Structure formats: structure tokens, C-alpha cells
Amino acid sequence: MADKKKKKLTPEAQQYQSYQEKREVKRPIFKNCIKAFFVGGTICLIGQAISTFYIYYFDFTEQTAGNPTVATLIFITMFLTGFGVYDRIGQFAGAGSAVPVTGFGNAVVASAIEHRTEGFVLGVGSNMLKLAGPVIVYGVFSAFVVALIKTILIKWGGL
Amino acid sequence: MLVGHQTWMFKNKPTIISTGTVGGPFEANGRIANDIDILHDDMWIKQDSFEKAQRTMMEEACQIALKKTDVEKEQVQFFISGDLINQITPSTFTGKTLDIPYFGLFSACATSMESLALASSIVNSGGANYILSGTSSHNAAAERQFRYPTEYGGQKPPTAQWTVTGAGCALLANKGTGPVVTSATIGKVVDMGITDRLIWEEQWPQQQ
Structure with missing residues (x-):
């Protein structure tokens, strides 16, 4: 894919790109994977705890506890996003906080907050699902x- | 005046007689904070949107530049400005507030120097005695337009850039004391195939 893109470019641009690639600060992929694994795992652990709580204290079975658990996690995410904490967790954890359902909740709530200044109908209403x-x-x-x-x-x- | 293919030499010494600069909270923690005229500790600057905050900063920068000299607003012939926001609204609304004949530019970050080059050219050729030239940007307004919502938890790569929250304005005159604009070289648009590592498709996380 990357090679295909490169072939279309002029020799000058190819030279510049290889020059740039040598100097670019690379993403620390291994470190990011470890962080994502642990933060993502922690979010799942919290989800499991909530799920168990619902089964143990309320009238839910293992099959029906899924929906209230997801709702609770998204509710928590909503507060974290509103208080400006979730984007910091996201910067640290990467995929770890983006892949679980909380990342989905964050994408919706962040867009809603962002477009608040354009009004409730044309701003929040039409842009809320821009990312999600x-x-x-x-x-x-x-x-x-x-x-x-x-x-x-x-x-x-x-x- | 034209030297070579794309360079102007200004013989009549267009001079920057004063400048006005405004910065945001991130810039206040920077190393050149002492050189900025007004520093805001709030991203909103008491406005109800980031775009309006950017316009306010631009207006302040122009007013400071004028206040530092004894030049009246009515003596300024033209206001040349631009910014990153769609339809360059912050600059255009500043033009409305200032009530000075206005040129709108768009060259992203190069706008600051483009406006200065054009202003110098006009002053040098006798087209004006005083010109206000400047540009502005706002971190959150740019993030919203070009990247993600500010509260979105996407991971930024180490090469991610940070758009300045601030505005700068220079008052150019055909005489006076201050730095003299001697020449300007206008650049071409060059595409070296470097893609922004923050565009949506490339970084879209695989959710759920």
C-alpha cells in the first residue's frame, strides 16, 4: 500500500519522504500495546464487576445483564468526558480506551459537547453522531x- | 522592485512601527510569554464560541497595535488579514469591527507573512500610508475544524502539532522607526506527499 502510493510521486518527493521518515519520531508501538492492554483490561474488569453486581443483587441473568452494564459504563464515560478526563485517558491508553464501548460513548458525547455552540438542533442534533x-x-x-x-x-x- | 523571478525588494522602506500580540493559556506558559501583550487564562475569553474568542483576540491585537502609536484608526488605509477557520470569519468580522477597508487572505500558517509581504508591497508602491496586517488562530477552533472534538479520547502521535491560541498584528507605515521590511520572496505550493497523521480515515479506531 505504502509502496503503491510512493510510485505515483515525483522522484523529488520520494527522496523527501525517505528523508522525513528517517527523522520522524515513531509511535512507541510496543509501549502503546502494553498500555492499551492494561487500560482496556481494567475497563473490562470494571464492566465485569458491574455485570456481576447486577446478577448478584438484581434480578438479571448472565444473558440479560449485558445491556444495563453497557448503559452504566457509557453513563460513567459521559461524566468523564464532560469533566475533561477521558481525552487524557485516551492519550495515555490509545486503543485501550477506544475499543471498549466506553470509546464509543466518548465519541458521541465529545461531538455533542463540541457542537453545543452551534445550537441544540443544528449543532448537537446533527453533529452528535459525526464520529460514531x-x-x-x-x-x-x-x-x-x-x-x-x-x-x-x-x-x-x-x- | 522585482528581483529575479519571485522576490520583491522594497526601496521605500516600509516600516513596522508597532505590533500587537495576544496569547492563550498554553502560550502563557511558554518561553516568550513576556513578549506577548495580552495573555488570556481562559480559552473562551468570555465569548460563547471558540470562533468568537478568536475574533476577540484579533480585535484586541489590532487595537493594541494602534494604541502603541499616535496613529488614529481613521488614518489606516487597509486591513490585511486571514486565518484558518472556514470562510475566514474571525478576520472578516474583525474587519467589520475595525471599519477599515479589508483584504481577506487564506494561506494557513503562511498567512502572517503573506499579509506582511502584500502590505509592504502596497506601502512601498505608495498605495497606502498605514496598513494593519496580521493573523489569528485558536487551538480549540482549529482542532474542531481539522481534527477531532476537543474532548475526544483519540491518541495523538508524537508528531502531532499544536495550533496556537493567539493573534498578532503589525502596523506598517511608509515612514517611522522600527524594523524595516526590505524584501519578500513569495513561495510556491509544493506537495511532497507528506500526509497529516491525524486525518480521520487513517486513525479511525476500530470500535466495538
Whole structure:
């Protein structure tokens, strides 16, 4: 991919890019992975604790405890984002705080706060899902395609 | 006046007789904080949006530049300015506030020097006696327009840049004391294929 892009460039630009690549401060990938693993793991641990709490103290089973747990985590994220803490956690943890459902909540709430100055309807209303919208669109679409394949295989594939 | 292919030499000595600078909270902790005229400790500057805050900073910078001299606002022929925001609204609204004939520019970071080069050229050729030239930017307003919402928890790479919260303005005159603009070389747009490491598609995290 990167090589393909490079071929389109002029020799001068290619030379400049290799010059730039040598001097660029690289992302500390290994360190970032370790941080992401532990922060992501901690968020999951909190989620598990909340889930267990719901099963133990309320009338939930292992199957039905999922939804209130996700709602609780997103609720906590909402406060952390509003108080300006979540972006600092995100800078430290990277994928660790972006991949769990809390990252999704943060993307929605951060956009909502950002566009507050443009008003509630045209600002918050229309820009709230600016970051999270693509995830929903492609999530729903890929679920639809998979369901279609499954239906075809069962009906005519004889599975 | 033209030397070579893209350089102007100014024989009539356009002079920067005064400057006005405004900075935000991040700049107040910097090493050149003592050289900034007004430092704000609040990103909002008592305005209800970051774009309006940027406009306020630009207005303040122009007013400071004028206040440092005995030049009246009515003596200034032109105001040349630009910024990063869509439709360069902070500069244009400053033009409205100042009530000075206005040129709007857009060259991202190069706007500061572009406005000075054009202002010098006009002053040098006798097109004006006094010109205000400057630019402004606001970290949060730029983040919102070019990158992510300010509270979004995306990880920035070590090469990520930080847009200044501030405004700067120079009052250029055909005579007076101060630094003299002797020449200006206008650059070309060059694309070396370096992509911004913060554009959405490249860094979009795989959520859920």
C-alpha cells in the first residue's frame, strides 16, 4: 500500500519522504500495546464487576445483564468526558480506551459537547453522531450482509 | 522592485512601527510569554464560541497595535488579514469591527507573512500610508475544524502539532522607526506527499 502510493510521486518527493521518515519520531508501538492492554483490561474488569453486581443483587441473568452494564459504563464515560478526563485517558491508553464501548460513548458525547455552540438542533442534533455514525452504518450493514448469507445458506444450501 | 523571478525588494522602506500580540493559556506558559501583550487564562475569553474568542483576540491585537502609536484608526488605509477557520470569519468580522477597508487572505500558517509581504508591497508602491496586517488562530477552533472534538479520547502521535491560541498584528507605515521590511520572496505550493497523521480515515479506531 505504502509502496503503491510512493510510485505515483515525483522522484523529488520520494527522496523527501525517505528523508522525513528517517527523522520522524515513531509511535512507541510496543509501549502503546502494553498500555492499551492494561487500560482496556481494567475497563473490562470494571464492566465485569458491574455485570456481576447486577446478577448478584438484581434480578438479571448472565444473558440479560449485558445491556444495563453497557448503559452504566457509557453513563460513567459521559461524566468523564464532560469533566475533561477521558481525552487524557485516551492519550495515555490509545486503543485501550477506544475499543471498549466506553470509546464509543466518548465519541458521541465529545461531538455533542463540541457542537453545543452551534445550537441544540443544528449543532448537537446533527453533529452528535459525526464520529460514531460510521460505526453504526457499517455495523448495521455488515450484520445485514452476514444475516443474508446465513439465510441463503440455510434455505438453499441445506445447512 | 522585482528581483529575479519571485522576490520583491522594497526601496521605500516600509516600516513596522508597532505590533500587537495576544496569547492563550498554553502560550502563557511558554518561553516568550513576556513578549506577548495580552495573555488570556481562559480559552473562551468570555465569548460563547471558540470562533468568537478568536475574533476577540484579533480585535484586541489590532487595537493594541494602534494604541502603541499616535496613529488614529481613521488614518489606516487597509486591513490585511486571514486565518484558518472556514470562510475566514474571525478576520472578516474583525474587519467589520475595525471599519477599515479589508483584504481577506487564506494561506494557513503562511498567512502572517503573506499579509506582511502584500502590505509592504502596497506601502512601498505608495498605495497606502498605514496598513494593519496580521493573523489569528485558536487551538480549540482549529482542532474542531481539522481534527477531532476537543474532548475526544483519540491518541495523538508524537508528531502531532499544536495550533496556537493567539493573534498578532503589525502596523506598517511608509515612514517611522522600527524594523524595516526590505524584501519578500513569495513561495510556491509544493506537495511532497507528506500526509497529516491525524486525518480521520487513517486513525479511525476500530470500535466495538
